[in-house]
Amino acid sequence: MLKVENLKVNYGGIEAVKGISFEVPKGEIVTLIGANGAGKSTTLRTITGLVRAREGSISLEGEVITGLDTPAIIGRGITLVPEGRRVFPDLTVLENMKIGAYLRNDSLEDDIAHCYELFPRLKERSWQMAGTLSGGEQQMLAVARALMSKPKLIMMDEPSLGLAPLIVKGIFDIIREINKSGVTVLLIEQNANMALQIADRAYVMETGRITMSGTGAELLANEDVRAAYLGKGK
Amino acid sequence: MNTTLFLQQCLTGISLGGAYALIAIGYTLVYGILRLINFAHGDIFMMAGYFMIFAMAVFPWYVSIPIVLIATVILGVLIERTAYKPLRSAPRMSVMISAIGVSYLLQNLATYLFTALPKGYPEIPILKKIYNFGGISASLVTFLTPVITIVLVFLLLQLIGHTKVGMAMRAVSKDYETAQLMGIRIDRTISFTFAVGSLLAGVGSILYFTDRMTVFPFSGSLPGLKCFVAAVIGGIGSIPGAVVGGFILGIGETVLVAMGYSTFSDAFTFILLIIMLLIRPTGIFGEKVTDKV
Numbered sequence: 001m002l003k004v005e006n007l008k009v010n011y012g013g014i015e016a017v018k019g020i021s022f023e024v025p026k027g028e029i030v031t032l033i034g035a036n037g038a039g040k041s042t043t044l045r046t047i048t049g050l051v052r053a054r055e056g057s058i059s060l061e062g063e064v065i066t067g068l069d070t071p072a073i074i075g076r077g078i079t080l081v082p083e084g085r086r087v088f089p090d091l092t093v094l095e096n097m098k099i100g101a102y103l104r105n106d107s108l109e110d111d112i113a114h115c116y117e118l119f120p121r122l123k124e125r126s127w128q129m130a131g132t133l134s135g136g137e138q139q140m141l142a143v144a145r146a147l148m149s150k151p152k153l154i155m156m157d158e159p160s161l162g163l164a165p166l167i168v169k170g171i172f173d174i175i176r177e178i179n180k181s182g183v184t185v186l187l188i189e190q191n192a193n194m195a196l197q198i199a200d201r202a203y204v205m206e207t208g209r210i211t212m213s214g215t216g217a218e219l220l221a222n223e224d225v226r227a228a229y230l231g232k233g234k
Numbered sequence: 235m236n237t238t239l240f241l242q243q244c245l246t247g248i249s250l251g252g253a254y255a256l257i258a259i260g261y262t263l264v265y266g267i268l269r270l271i272n273f274a275h276g277d278i279f280m281m282a283g284y285f286m287i288f289a290m291a292v293f294p295w296y297v298s299i300p301i302v303l304i305a306t307v308i309l310g311v312l313i314e315r316t317a318y319k320p321l322r323s324a325p326r327m328s329v330m331i332s333a334i335g336v337s338y339l340l341q342n343l344a345t346y347l348f349t350a351l352p353k354g355y356p357e358i359p360i361l362k363k364i365y366n367f368g369g370i371s372a373s374l375v376t377f378l379t380p381v382i383t384i385v386l387v388f389l390l391l392q393l394i395g396h397t398k399v400g401m402a403m404r405a406v407s408k409d410y411e412t413a414q415l416m417g418i419r420i421d422r423t424i425s426f427t428f429a430v431g432s433l434l435a436g437v438g439s440i441l442y443f444t445d446r447m448t449v450f451p452f453s454g455s456l457p458g459l460k461c462f463v464a465a466v467i468g469g470i471g472s473i474p475g476a477v478v479g480g481f482i483l484g485i486g487e488t489v490l491v492a493m494g495y496s497t498f499s500d501a502f503t504f505i506l507l508i509i510m511l512l513i514r515p516t517g518i519f520g521e522k523v524t525d526k527v
Contacts, residue, residue: 070414086412088405103417
């Protein structure tokens with residue numbers, strides 16, 4: 001579905017991404033894991049067009065999307081749950097969900113109901129300003145907002161960041177559920193353990209390069225990965 | 235001062251305040267979305283005055299008013315596109331300097347094109363007709379201004395609170411990047427904001443100049459400055475704030491004139507600004523600065 005080829009990106013004066021290639025097949029959960037500053041977020045931001053690629057190409061279902069502006073890329077069915085959630089604090093929960101569907105002109109009733117089903121907490125708080133929600137609730141809202149665009153591909157940037165372990169587990173369950181409903185997922189995580197457990201395919205990124213790849217289970221068993229990202233000695 | 239005279243002065247004050255409020259909203263809207271003090275706003279208001287003079291030279295008033303409003307909107311959006319949009323990622327100070335530049339450009343352009351001599355503002359006969367309500371007599375425009383202001387503010391609040399484009403405006407004003415991730419085209423949203431602000435300045439210009447009768451190239455600078463102060467007093471970024479600020483200034487100024495201190499009527503505005511900045515810098519309805527991570 002999504003194909004990234006030889007992508008190079010300069011960001012903040014350095015070459016943050018140094019020629020990476022990877023693929024996200026339709027219907028799968030793919031994860032990019034790696035330490036801080038490995039270029040993961042930059043990769044996602046480049047896919048959405050917020051950052052320009054210096055070289056290489058990104059294509060969605062065979063169509064090149066490199067060079068399109070962000071709203072056009074979003075319009076093709078990609079959505080990003082940004083790092084740090086970034087819900088609109090002085091819009092209500094419901095408005096945040098509606099704005100996720102900004103490019104749609106059809107009825108939103110079913111999708112709102114579906115999101116409330118996934119996250120009953122949001123239904124209780126639908127008239128509350130998003131800024132008053134807890135971190136976990138904001139993350140739920142950010143995911144719901146992304147789903148409202150009816151994406152083919154949902155990308156998530158560190159959804160577990162700063163959340164309590166129990167809530168993290170909940171978020172990962174939801175990611176699985178979303179994937180089962182037919183949405184392809186590209187997930188970025190520092191919480192490698194959780195990410196690899198649910199991933200069909202995984203890539204390890206280090207300082208702008210992809211250094212390893214395999215199925216989630218393979219990497220989970222890999223000695224180097226265990227040592228570097230799972231904190232388990234050889 | 236007897237009651238009738240008092241009410242008469244109040245009405246004049248409210249009417250002036252209404253015109254101020256309409257212009258102040260333009261400052262507040264643009265500030266809300268771009269964090270920019272649009273110093274050219276007062277001059278857009280002045281240009282709207284000239285547009286009216288030329289439109290009325292050819293057309294009757296009911297054709298002229300829409301022409302003036304459309305021309306003012308075009309001018310406002312054009313300024314945004316040429317002077318502010320290219321500086322979107324530049325430091326905020328650069329944009330502000332650009333705004334000051336546009337202000338001077340418009341003033342000098344008007345001087346060059348229309349000369350510095352005051353030009354008579356055309357009379358719209360029905361607006362100037364004198365009405366008498368319970369002893370208070372004033373032209374229709376004086377009665378009409380506060381009503382138009384309230385109606386427009388109501389419509390604006392509906393637009394911002396309950397429509398898709400309003401939601402986009404609120405989103406863009408908080409977070410450009412995430413707004414783009416929702417599929418919102420921020421340039422379009424910003425242009426729309428300028429269009430709304432200029433439209434209100436156009437309406438304000440018609441109401442204000444009908445009472446003042448002349449336009450000259452600098453007739454936008456002092457009202458512009460005062461309306462900026464009104465927006466700051468109300469809390470810049472807040473629409474109700476701009477309206478309240480506009481009314482406070484309009485009424486305060488008129489009261490001073492009525493009491494015989496007309497020399498101080500302009501000083502009043504700025505003294506009020508200083509006091510406000512000292513005791514409550516965010517203004518009456520100013521947004522609280524919260525840094526929640």
